[in-house]
Amino acid sequence: MAARKKAANRYYSGPPSDHFDGSLFFNPGGRMPGPFKDLLKWQFSGQRSKWPAASPSPFAQAKPAAAVEGADLVVTMVGHSTLLIQTAGLNILTDPVWSERTSPFSFAGPRRVNPPGIALGDLPAIDLVLVSHNHYDHLDLATLRQLQEKHDPLVVTPLGNDAIIAAAVPGTRLSAHDWGDRVDVSDGTAIHVEPAHHWSARGARDRRMALWAGFVIETPGGKVYFAGDTGFHGGINYRLMAERHGGFRFAILPIGAYEPRWFMAPQHQNPEEAVQGMSLCNAAFAAGCHWGTFQLTDEPFDEPVRKLAEALDGRGIPQERFRALRPGEIWEVPRI
Template sequence: MAARKRAANRYYSGPPSDHFDGTLFFNPDGQPPGRFADLLKWQLSGKRSKWPATAPRSFPQAKPAARVESAALQVTMVGHSTLLIQTAGLNILTDPVWSPRASPLAFAGPKRIMPPGIAFADLPPINLVLVSHNHYDHLDLATLKQLKASHDPLVITPLGNDALIGEAVPGMRLSAHDWGDRVEIGNGVAVHVEPVHHWSARGARDRRMALWAGFVIETPNGKVYFAGDTGFHDGINYRLMAEKHGGFRFAILPIGAYEPRWFMAPQHQNPEEAVQGMKLCNAAYAAGCHWGTFRLTDEPIDEPARKLTEALDDQGIPRQRFRALRPGEVWDVPAI
């Protein structure tokens, strides 16, 4: 504990809570990220599936409308955890990454295997950006700089990430929040910042110094749940979402980057767990994200989509209710 106290938090300073010990954030009754020795054991196992350098497109790049009005809810997959949500006249991006690599380096690290499902120049005016945590496949400073210059959106993010973004993107409109906070957007829309089971780091010396979160977007057209990046954690947070919010018209849930389970299970759910999560949070429809764009873990590129279908069939859920979205795919989510 003394050594931890000496390592000051570079991103956030605040009072202790049930998920902040005064220096670092943590998952209540949860598991911390693996140790460096475990990381090496995994990396040296030699069990990673080979991915193609590029993958064939299932859908052409989308060209979204400027706005979606009335009770419509349209969702377009850009790639990985980046989706465009259009409803109630608002255009919302989740964890926007347009860079060719999810890495601090331009020449190394996980490389995008197909272009984004929307060309950056074809984005409609972006009002709001949700950044769930600071891992490179979710918080891309180069993309945030582009968004600031072209759209000047409001960015909502968990505690500590505002310091990182604000230093790199001067003048960006930032709103940083703790779990349980509610942010009024206007026109009947609000964003709730909610707990997920994960962690954060940009390097080896800032682990858990910034908070991680999911988001609930409350709109006149129904609630949308974006779980960010999460382990299943015995379904605790999914049950909490159902208790607090009643249910969802739509949920965006991660289904990839889950193998090997001995290392990844606490932080990344698999497709079977995602289906359980959909049921537990009472979502009418769901989209699978966090798969097929960057090779991060051991499973084959197409396994998450295949295992999602198997899990839906096993649990008697119609396949059209939970789709593994591909870049460029557009979903007009039915009303409930």
């Protein structure tokens, strides 16, 4: 039988590399998501916990300052993987999602159980947006459209995601990059695009056509690591971050959407792995994200918080160093 023809990549065209085969992106030495039959096995397993229909945050919606200057660092949780990072006079959003659902449909798919921790109209002027990959709970075109109309931020994203955004939000200022690239933003501030162990798709026919990534924000007050969405992958990328960057003042690490492990391990780390990652990348403080807003997987609503506390205690790490942030929660990150 003739060899199966590679799918034409609708988002990106470029030379092969250690994570791009000329058609599709992949995790070097890692694992890809399971086949469709595994997805069906999981979906029909009947193991999904029942989440509350609504779980309001104990924190009121925040009204951030217009800017945070110098080496001060203030982080506000919006929800899921959306955080506002303020430092060195810059306002930075990670994976901004203000939509009610993370889905291609307005009437179906994972729905918010709590409102965003900052009302969209209360955002300060946004300078920079980091989009880690194209899954709907991270790349929300409706939100990007509103941000473009009101703030006109620079959007930094891995290869191929720029094509998706440009088609849906014309006029967006886009900067698309490969792993290992550096983007100078302002005096003393730069963005490094770094590996993550994940995958990408917007539908059934574009799997792995756009790259996924994490980001390191280099600032006068220290480095901030946003891991994006990632499996633990034996800690390989965390060790690489320590080697490349020395250590971090602050890390934003996913702690949710990890069950069942047989299916989710390649793409979503659990709280214990997140704590290991914090140690491996030499982060002084960390915020847990990717939990408690959209039900994507099987674990109970509050399990990530409990498992995070157990993992920290097990490793003798003070609880205040790694916090599972709730929408509206503000953290003035200590200097190191």
